[in-house]
Amino acid sequence: DIVLTQSPATLSLSPGERATLSCRASQTIDNYLVWYRQKPGQAPRLVIFDTSRRATGIPDRFSGSGSGTDFTLTISSLEPEDFAVYYCQQRTNRPITFGQGTRLEIK
Amino acid sequence: QMQLVESGGTLVKPGGSLRLSCTASGFIFSDYYMSWLRQAPGKGLEWISSINHRGTTFDYADSVKGRFSISRDNGKNSLYLQMNSLRDDDTAFYYCVRDLTPIVGAGGHCYSGCLGWFDPWGPGTLVTVSS
Numbered sequence: 332d333i334v335l336t337q338s339p340a341t342l343s344l345s346p347g348e349r350a351t352l353s354c355r356a357s358q359t360i361d362n363y364l365v366w367y368r369q370k371p372g373q374a375p376r377l378v379i380f381d382t383s384r385r386a387t388g389i390p391d392r393f394s395g396s397g398s399g400t401d402f403t404l405t406i407s408s409l410e411p412e413d414f415a416v417y418y419c420q421q422r423t424n425r426p427i428t429f430g431q432g433t434r435l436e437i438k
Numbered sequence: 439q440m441q442l443v444e445s446g447g448t449l450v451k452p453g454g455s456l457r458l459s460c461t462a463s464g465f466i467f468s469d470y471y472m473s474w475l476r477q478a479p480g481k482g483l484e485w486i487s488s489i490n491h492r493g494t495t496f497d498y499a500d501s502v503k504g505r506f507s508i509s510r511d512n513g514k515n516s517l518y519l520q521m522n523s524l525r526d527d528d529t530a531f532y533y534c535v536r537d538l539t540p541i542v543g544a545g546g547h548c549y550s551g552c553l554g555w556f557d558p559w560g561p562g563t564l565v566t567v568s569s
Contacts, residue, residue, distance in 0.1 A: 361550060361551065362551075363550075363551045363553075365555040365556075367483075367556075373561070374533055374559040374560060374561050374562050375483065375533075375556075375559055376557075376558070376559065377555065377556065377557035377558070380538075380555045380557075381551070386557060418482065418483055420483075420555065420556075422551060422552075422553035422554060422555055423550070423551065423553065424553075425497065425553060426485060426497075426499050426500070427485040427553050427554070428485070429482055429483040429484070429485070430482070431482050432482055
C-alpha cells in the first residue's frame with residue numbers, strides 16, 4: 332500500500348498568516364493527490380483534487396502544488412474557518428490511502 | 439444541492455451484523471460510483487468499499503473483505519453496506535460518499551488516475567461494536 336506521511340502533525344498559526352502543509356508519498360503517485368478539510372464534529376470536505384484543482388466553492392487562498400512524491404497545500408492568508416484537520420489522499424494505486432492528518436490550530 | 443444522509447448506525451455486539459443505508463439527492467445517482475469510508479473516533483480516514491455506477495463491480499479494503507458487502511439501488515437513489523462478523527475495531531463513524539472515479543466508456547481502458555476522490559460526504563453514522 333502507498334503510505335502518505337503528512338507534516339507537521341500540528342501547525343500553530345494566527346489568522347492572516349500563510350500555512351504550508353506537506354504530504355509525502357512512499358512511491359510516485361504522479362499528480363493524483365487530493366486534499367480534504369475536516370472541521371471539528373463534521374465530515375471531511377473536498378478542498379483540492381489532482382494536486383492543484385480547487386473544488387467547487389473553495390476560495391482561491393487555497394492552492395496545491397507538487398508532483399511525484401512530494402505535495403504541498405498552501406493557504407495564503409488564514410481565515411478562522413480554515414483552522415481544522417487536513418488530510419491528503421492518493422488515487423493512483425489501490426487501496427486508496429490517506430495521510431494521518433495535519434491539525435491546523437490557532438496560535 | 440447535493441446531499442447524502444446515512445442511517446443505521448447503532449451499538450452492536452461483537453460478532454453481530456448491521457446494515458447501513460445512505461440516501462442521495464441533488465445529483466444523478468446512477469451516473470456515479472459510490473463508496474463507504476470510516477473514521478474511528480479521534481483517528482484518521484479509511485476507505486473501505488466502492489461500487490460502480492451500475493452496481494456490477496465492487497472493491498473492498500482487506501480489513502473488511504469477506505465480512506462487509508456493498509450494494510446500491512439506483513431506482514431508490516440508495517447505497518447500502520451490509521456488515522457481518524463485526525469486531526471491536528470496526529467501531530467508527532461511517533461515511534457515505536459520492537466517488538468521482540473516472541468512468542470509462544465501453545471498450546475503453548483507464549491507464550492512470552483510475553481511482554476516485556470523494557465529494558460530497560454525508561454527515562456520518564456511528565457504529566459502536568462493544569459487548
